[in-house]
Amino acid sequence: MGSLFRSEQMQLCRLFLQTEAAFNGVSKLGELGVAQFKDLNADMNAFKRKFVNEVRRCDEMERRLRVLYKEMTKHGLTAVEASHEPETPQPREMVDLEAKFEKLENEVREVNGNHDTLMTNYRQLIDLKSVLEITERFFKPGEQNANVLDVLTSDEGTSAAAPPGIDVLAHAIGLNFVTGVIIRKRIPGFERVLWRVSRGNTFVRHVPIAQQDADAEPKSVFIIFFQGNRLKTSILKICDASQATLYTYPEQEGERADMLKSVVARLEDLDKVLDEMRKHRERILLTVAENVMRWMVKVAKMKAVFTTMNLFRPTHDSLIAECWISIFDLDRCQQALRSASEMSGSAVPPVVEKVPTTEAPPTYNRVNKFTRAFQGIVDAYGVAAYREVNPAPFTIISFPFLFAIMFGDSGHGLLVTLFAIALVVNERKLMAKRSDNEIFNTFFGGRYIILLMGLFSVYTGLIYNDTFSKSMNIFGSAWRANFATPADNGSIPGWLVDNKYVQLNPDTNQTAHVMLIKHEPYPFGVDPVWMVSINKILFSNSFKMKVSIVLGVSQMLFGVILGIFNHTYFRRPINIICEFIPQLLFLTCIFGYLCFMIIYKWIAFEGVGESAHCAPSLLIVLINMFMLKYPTEPCSAVAFYGAQQGVQTFLVLVALVCVPWMLIPKPVVIYLQRKKQQRPSSYHNEAYSDTEPANGHAIDGHEGIQLTNSKQPEAVHDVEAHDVEAHAGGAPAAAHGEHEEDMSDVVVHQCIHTIEFCLGCVSHTASYLRLWALSLAHGQLSEVLWNMVFKMALSMNGIAGAFIMVPLFAAWAVLTVGVLLVMEGLSAFLHALRLHWVEFQSKFYVGSGYLFQPFAFAAIVRERLDEATRTKPE
């Protein structure tokens, strides 16, 4: 197995597959998910490829399945998850599947069609029923129709003395009417057009029909009174245009009753038929629900195989494929192909042949569920070039650690850890759920990062002695506030009572009873006494700043050192001499020395006596070092060890020399090399040497691998023929890969590189101070939250204090989680990310590669299922 330090060695392989065995071979490879196929028909149109018809048939099957799935969900059935993943079906099964799907789709469609016709019939009957019932009301004298009567009678000037029926009356005065049903939302437009066409000479009433089934649009019954035949044609046209259905209204009372009776009877019959039909449909859809997931997977796999086979170059009886395979997977791959060819009973065994190439292979880092997220962080910045040093293994520790420095609070760390543990413990369950929530998925994907971040935060929190901004006095402070003299007899001396601030002097040269510190320091982390001191911030700032610098410089130095692994691996001695060494010297001479001074100052200077006041100010010393000034005043700027002046001058000179060292020699050497090789085949530049090792490997393994024990002479012959072809075809590609960089570009490049490194060292070191700044901010925020919110409850006396505690604790807890854990956590995460991407990786990492994307069923099937299940019926 490959390590995470470098990506795995990849091999470009050429597969010769018999056409009939190709399907099984590819599907086996798809199950394994180890090969990335190259498109050998890039210049061919999508629809001219060999298996385009099969792909199209799969498309059609997918469409049918989508229809069935949609139909199924529409009727409230849920698909049964497949208990085990089905195998890729053989191509000959395709016809069966197609027939099955077609039959099902047609059945469903037929049932739906019949159902729909019956439904329209049913609805029409309901409409008719409503017309009969409601129109009756229009014509019955009563309150509702008073205005109808008014209008009709006042127009004609006859008296409104309760006529037997308005229909009779209307007839008598030459009024016509039509009744019908219209979709309710069309009524306003309908009325307006009626009014305009008839110039106001119609009378319209409408009554909503009570909703009966949810699918139908709400409708209303209307009745229009009008005069004259000309108007009638217009009105009929308008009704037609507004998609209103007209129903004749029998004039005789008896006729109406008969009609109503028959309508009700027919409705009952229809109800029964519809019920039967629905049951039948449910039976069909139940079989669909049981199988649809399996079918979807099958079709998706089949389609993926055919799509992949479209990438192969067809010859008269075989297919040629080219793919990248990790050399660790070659054996598995060969085995799979062999078993596939046995399965399909092909006479000629498949041949796997290694192909030498100068093309850059893809980058493949084998990850597990733990390392995946960390590799993701690195890949998000840029995928490593092939076999380049991969920063991911170091990121696993350094990333959570830098995060924790900024997030140092053991209480908060504990909460984060518990959250991450909950995710990790339930990961199987959560994974099966396939949540759609993007935010949750982000957290879930990074659960192991969060776990480590939480654990490291607990650790740094203990070092800072911060738990929800409070300190824990576990071992007993190493400081004692023992001001009482024996004369006081155990009572507090009077001067101390009035004194608000007492300074604790860490002087060890006192007699035992007045000595204020123990001889041992606090065993772990920061002494809790600092929590109550007023110069706590000053103390922790100084400590955290220095720690940030020391850690930052160490990480950058480590980054520079990692560079040498790249230079030696890719055989670029010039980069070691002209880049690596001066860079290392430059960084150590300036910032390495600064770290040395930080640590020296911690060790060499006591808190008391003469030296305490004259401890060197590191910033001033560093500035003076560059200005070559060694003043005698004030005493904090004076040299603090013997050979300081000599050492510092030497270091500055070395650092200064490093700048031209980085800048000049490399372009000169490249120039001389090119001049020496001013011959036609002068491809020797950096790019060429980059690919050299890959070349070497490829040539080592440059012979066809026979997959069977019985050697078949034809096959070998075939291989050789193709070899020649491959060399011919490979040449232009090779020339393309080794582009010659212009000399002026080389110079400019080197200038930029040098300036970037030198300035970068300064700015990056300063950038690491964000560790201190965020840590300070986090500590202060949590302290403020405690003091402003929760402390109020604790400091309140009496019974009210107990009650107020509950809401205040809630507020404190919510703000702690919302602000301190989530927001602060995100910002610390962001800064840790930046420190890795910019400050650390810029020292050695190029990230110009491309990812290995193997042809794997697992990913394809998952994507397909997600897509299918997400298309909910609207």
Next chain:
Amino acid sequence: MDSLSFNINGGYLEGIVRGFKSGILKRTDYLNLVQCETLDDLKLHLQSTDYGNFLANEPSPLSVSVIDDKLREKLVSEFEYLRNHSVEPLSTFLDYIRYSYMIDNIVLLITGTLHQRHISELIPKCHPLGSFEQMEAIHVASTPAELYNAVLVDTPLAPYFIDCISEHDLDEMNIEIIRNTLYKAYLEDFHSFCKNIGGTTAEAMCEILAFEADRRAFIITINSFGTELSKDDRAKLYPRCGKLFPDGLSQLARADEYEQVRQVAENYGGYRTLFEGAGTNPGDKTLEDKFFEHEVKLNVNAFMQQFHFGVFYAYIKLKEQECRNIVWISECVAQRHRAKIDSYIPIF
């Protein structure tokens, strides 16, 4: 239009429309499309473009009308998205784009009714961009006055229709006159609307609308030869917002044959070249195609400037042209009539 504040209301939509624009098929896409042998090939290729899966749920075999419907559906959904997210004055501007489709629909319905077609058979043929509430009631009307009073008075097209009320009955000739009068009023109104918006919008849109107006004037003139339309009536139909106004239009009004129209175009640099290359011989491009090409060029030019509404108009028109192209190619593919398959008008 102030470019400083344009993005407050229009920035998002302009971004969207520029994104849509980059999905317009390129020359290479067309080269691939014309090589298709069946409509399924066409579908396969369109899948790899911005159209994506728009035909995925259609059962094979495909028909050209299905493709046409789906193309139109996509354009309409994009337009509706823009319209729903727009605020004044952009929303009015987008409504103006809609009016031309409404005019087409009205004319289609009147003609259909005249030929005794049933309304339910005509409605699906209407362009969905130009559908409006009272549309179905059009067949009630038998005279222009009725049409106006019953139907159009509630639509935004009412002011354009005033000039047509005087016509007495609806026959083929009058319908054409109504169509052109409506168009004329519409173009002039749109032109002045864009001018009022001012700034880059006016600059870009007036150029396009002026060409549209002139194209109509040319086409009306050419088509009127040999009909009973009098010269006076004809002159009334010319939109007066193009470059031909006023001299060119008065010359056109006097023209009696194609050659004279050509003479008029001679005086205008932009149009001379269009007439020069056009011909009716096989292999030549028709004048109509020439006009389309010029329109595409103008619309593409609208994208050269930022912070204006012209891009919305231009996008809709370009997309429409693209739909025409795809339908043309599909027709050629479906009828196995490959000789003329290359007569589409490439956009980029």
